[in-house]
Amino acid sequence: MSAPALEWLALTPPADAFDEPALARIARYVDVSNAIARDYWGDASQDTTVDELVAALAHDDDEIARRFLVVADGRDVGRTIAAINREEGASVAFVRVGVVPRERGRGIGRAMAERIEREAAALGATSLQAWIEHRAPAAGDASMAAATGHGAIALDAGARLAASLGYALEQVDRISALELSDDARPGLEALHADALAHAGEHYEVRAWQGRSPAELAAGLAELHARMVTDAPSAGLDVDDERWDAARIERLEDEWTQAGQTILQAVALHRASGAVVAYTTLLLPAPGRPALQEDTLVHAEHRGHRLGMLVKAENLLQLRRLHPDCARVVTWNAEENRPMLRVNEALGFVPVGAEGGWQRRIAPLAAASPASMGA
Numbered sequence: 001m002s003a004p005a006l007e008w009l010a011l012t013p014p015a016d017a018f019d020e021p022a023l024a025r026i027a028r029y030v031d032v033s034n035a036i037a038r039d040y041w042g043d044a045s046q047d048t049t050v051d052e053l054v055a056a057l058a059h060d061d062d063e064i065a066r067r068f069l070v071v072a073d074g075r076d077v078g079r080t081i082a083a084i085n086r087e088e089g090a091s092v093a094f095v096r097v098g099v100v101p102r103e104r105g106r107g108i109g110r111a112m113a114e115r116i117e118r119e120a121a122a123l124g125a126t127s128l129q130a131w132i133e134h135r136a137p138a139a140g141d142a143s144m145a146a147a148t149g150h151g152a153i154a155l156d157a158g159a160r161l162a163a164s165l166g167y168a169l170e171q172v173d174r175i176s177a178l179e180l181s182d183d184a185r186p187g188l189e190a191l192h193a194d195a196l197a198h199a200g201e202h203y204e205v206r207a208w209q210g211r212s213p214a215e216l217a218a219g220l221a222e223l224h225a226r227m228v229t230d231a232p233s234a235g236l237d238v239d240d241e242r243w244d245a246a247r248i249e250r251l252e253d254e255w256t257q258a259g260q261t262i263l264q265a266v267a268l269h270r271a272s273g274a275v276v277a278y279t280t281l282l283l284p285a286p287g288r289p290a291l292q293e294d295t296l297v298h299a300e301h302r303g304h305r306l307g308m309l310v311k312a313e314n315l316l317q318l319r320r321l322h323p324d325c326a327r328v329v330t331w332n333a334e335e336n337r338p339m340l341r342v343n344e345a346l347g348f349v350p351v352g353a354e355g356g357w358q359r360r361i362a363p364l365a366a367a368s369p370a371s372m373g374a
Contacts, residue, residue: 001301002107003072003107003108003110003111004072004106004108005072005105005264006071006077006108006112006115007070007071007072007074007109008068008069008070008071008115009025009027009052009066009069009070009071010066010067010068010098011026011029011053011069012057013054013057013058014026014057014221014365016303019255023054025058025069025198026050026053026054026057026071027050028076029053029067029079030048030049030050030053030128031076032069032076032077032079032098032100033048033079033098034047034048034079035101035191035225036079036098036099036100036101036240038065039100039101040133040352042344043170043280044140044288045289045327045329046288046329047285047288049258049259049284049285049354050160050332051258051259052255052258052259052260052284054256054257054258055255055257055258056254056258058254058257059250059251059253059254060258061085061086061247062085062086062088062247062250063083063085063086063152063252064079064083064084064085064123065082065083066081066083066119066123067079067080068080068081068116069080070108070112071105071129071246072106072108075103075226076100077099077100077103077108077138078097078098078099078100078103078108078109078112079094079098079230080095080096080097080098080112080113080115080116081094081095081116081121082094082095082116082117082120082123082125083200084120084123084124084125084288085239085241085254087240087241087242089239090124090239091125091126091237091239092125092127092129092239093120093123093125093128093219093240094129094130094131095113095117095128095129095130095158096116096118096130096131096357097112097113097118097130098331099112101102101273104157107150109161110161110165113116113161113165114165115252116294116361117165117173117361121361121363123318123366124259124363125361125362126360126362126363127160127237127358127360127362128167128256128358128360128361129236129237129356129357129358130162130167130356130357130358131173131354131355131356131357132158132159132162132354132357133158133175133353133354134153134156134159134352134353134354134355135153135154135156135352135353136152136153136154136167136350136352136353137153137154137155137156138154140153140203141154141155142155142168144159144163144264145153145169145172146169146170146171146172146234146355146356147168147169147170147171147234148170148172148234148235148334148335149234150171150333150334150335151171151172151173151174151333151334151335151353152172152353152354153169153172153353153355155296159355162355162357165359166359167209167357167358168235168357168358168359169355169356169357170234170235170236170356170357170358171232171233171234171236171333171334171335171356172308172333172334172353172354172355172356173266173331173332173333173334173353173354173355173356174331174332174333174334174340174350174353175329175330175331175350175351175352175353175354176329176330176331176343176347176348176349176351177289177313177327177328177329177330177348177349177351178327178330178343178346178347178349179327179347180199180315180318180319180325180326180328181326182319182323184319184347185217185316185319187317187347188312188319188346189312189316190311190313191273191308191317191345191346191362192308192309192312192313194305194308195305195306195308195309196236198304198305199304199305199306199309200268200292200304201270201365202269202271202304203267203269203270203301203304203306203309204267204268204270205266205267205268205309205310206256206265206268207263207264207265207266207314207317208261208263208264209261209262209317209321210256210261210262211249211256211262211367212252212264213253214245216266216275217245217248217249218244218245219266219274219275220248220266220275220278221243221244221245221247221365222243222275223277223296224241224243224247224248224294225240225241225242225243225273226296226298226299227241227294227296228240228241229295230296230298230299231296231333231336232333232336233267233333234333234335234356235358236356236358237358241293250291253366255282258283258284258285259285260283260284261282261283261288262280262281262282263280263282263283263314263317263321264278264279264280264281264314264317265278265279265283265310265311265313265314265317266278266279266310267297267301267306267309267310269327274298276281276297276298276300276301276306277295277297277306277310278294278295278296278308278310278365279292279293279294279295279296279310279311279314280292280293280294280295280314281293281314281315281318281328283318283325283359285325289306289325289326289328289329290318290322290325290327290329291329291330292311292327292328292329292330292331295307295311296311296340296355302338307338307339308342308346311342311343311346312346315328328348330343330348330352331354
């Protein structure tokens, strides 16, 4: 089926709070994005907001991103993005395509994917990666396993499209959720005490809400840089990232301007004062679940239950400061058994799956139209 003619409307940061044309386009993009998210989640729990998107558009120091609202027959039918790090020599672009449910089955998704691949190639990408939300396969479902052999997804429309475009399923992330209540506190406290005992006198834990203390920013930056090398990445290509205290400040500026509350916990090595483990929770608008962002333990300090220590500490902080937050959602690679064991002990249960798909392309100057998906 041939897709209808598509109009691509680029998103740009509003010049100021009165830039109605830019803000109106952003609001339309948000409406489309939320319609897509609600179709997967069944509710508004993963909605985004105009403030969140405006903050992302304004903070482009570390990433180049091209976002488009896609229109067909006068209707907003989809949204798409291509993004790549600003690091010199960066080659990995993240691409994302979404079509509103009522417009699916018309070839729009394929047409959008082919166009956004060209946008990514123009940014210098030679590796395209798409993270797509899928159902975990149920009994009797046609399914596809990750190349790692860890995790599988239901063979749905998104999987079939990605495979037909030449993408390989390199990794599967388990999407998990933790339901919180006052009854959860004793269990969290017990896990925290056990982890603290195993960590022993060589480590201490600190937690805070809001921006990171200045004396910890450099140590946090070092761990953020290690995320791309230390976290399981299966067969996915990765670009090195440079992090320093200024980049931590920019990231926290973006979260704060998006209206998100930051909760963090770290483990410190007493002898050196180094930050050796960290975890971050983001609280979006009231009524939405907290998002468990990165958690990392420095490779040289593993085996002391520091992952459990910082996560339990931060969840206890969440219950203390935000008792109305009843749910936390997180994503973990299926092969990352150490972190999955921590989450399972904390009470997280699987609620979905996300596929990490990859396609390698020739550099733009040498690419033929066919290899670019044109």
